[in-house]
Amino acid sequence: MIIANDLHKSFKVKKELVNAVNGVSLEAPDGQITGLLGPNGAGKTTTMRMLYTLMRPTSGTVTIDGIDAIANPIEARERLGVLPDARGIYKRLTARENIEYYGRLNGMNDATIRARIETLADSLEMRDILDRRTEGFSQGQRTKTAIARALVHDPRNVILDEPTNGLDVMTTRAMREFLMQMRREGRCVIFSSHIMQEVAALCDRIIIIAKGRVMAAGTPDELRALAGNDNLEDAFVKLIGTEEGLHA
Numbered sequence: 001m002i003i004a005n006d007l008h009k010s011f012k013v014k015k016e017l018v019n020a021v022n023g024v025s026l027e028a029p030d031g032q033i034t035g036l037l038g039p040n041g042a043g044k045t046t047t048m049r050m051l052y053t054l055m056r057p058t059s060g061t062v063t064i065d066g067i068d069a070i071a072n073p074i075e076a077r078e079r080l081g082v083l084p085d086a087r088g089i090y091k092r093l094t095a096r097e098n099i100e101y102y103g104r105l106n107g108m109n110d111a112t113i114r115a116r117i118e119t120l121a122d123s124l125e126m127r128d129i130l131d132r133r134t135e136g137f138s139q140g141q142r143t144k145t146a147i148a149r150a151l152v153h154d155p156r157n158v159i160l161d162e163p164t165n166g167l168d169v170m171t172t173r174a175m176r177e178f179l180m181q182m183r184r185e186g187r188c189v190i191f192s193s194h195i196m197q198e199v200a201a202l203c204d205r206i207i208i209i210a211k212g213r214v215m216a217a218g219t220p221d222e223l224r225a226l227a228g229n230d231n232l233e234d235a236f237v238k239l240i241g242t243e244e245g246l247h248a
């Protein structure tokens, strides 16, 4: 379970202060998919970077399964699988080697890593690319490799930054099925998107972020009711206050 309380993050750009995240609180329970939805520049990536301990908040707290992620980042990371916005896979290694490397960094033995790769290769439908060098991989193939790598140590909590970004229809469908599988396995899944239909179709709870703040949070039905609108798309536009950047 991931809990964030009153997260703030500002960046100094020349003499100006950019307030990227302005008091975001959220709770993502186990066995549920929680979606962060918001237009470009809303603060989704910055929020996630703080959740997965890459970035220290200016203020606020994050706990991962009850562990204070700011005070104990290494312990928190052991419980986290992360697909960062920059996928960052090693191009001189094969997909399998990329995944194995992370398994070793996580202190796993070779037999456990091998078995885990078998499971992930099936779930992610990536058996055909496992032993190819990742140089030249398509965007979808890179994303699959990065997700398998993120999950090699079987983390209970999974944070994915725009996992379907740039994927074709079939690969997007496979990715959605994979997210639902993680939910069935009881994991806590958080993913970000600016595609309203995707978030509505997959998420148990949606957190709408704009201008670094949580504008609304709830189930798709609750958000419809909150906006007083049966059409989810219109509800989102109303809650965010602009249509800009919402669509793919």
Ligand SMILES: Nc1ncnc2c1ncn2[C@@H]1O[C@H](COP(=O)(O)OP(=O)(O)OP(=O)(O)O)[C@@H](O)[C@H]1O
Pocket: 011, 012, 013, 018, 019, 020, 021, 038, 039, 040, 041, 042, 043, 044, 045, 046, 047, 194
């Ligand atoms: N390292 C940084 N230095 C300066 N400004 C930053 C930095 N990181 C993010 N920002 C700013 O913070 C704001 C939020 O950015 P963020 O990447 O979190 O948004 P996002 O919701 O993920 O957007 P997108 O959907 O476009 O990826 C933006 O105005 C961005 O320019």
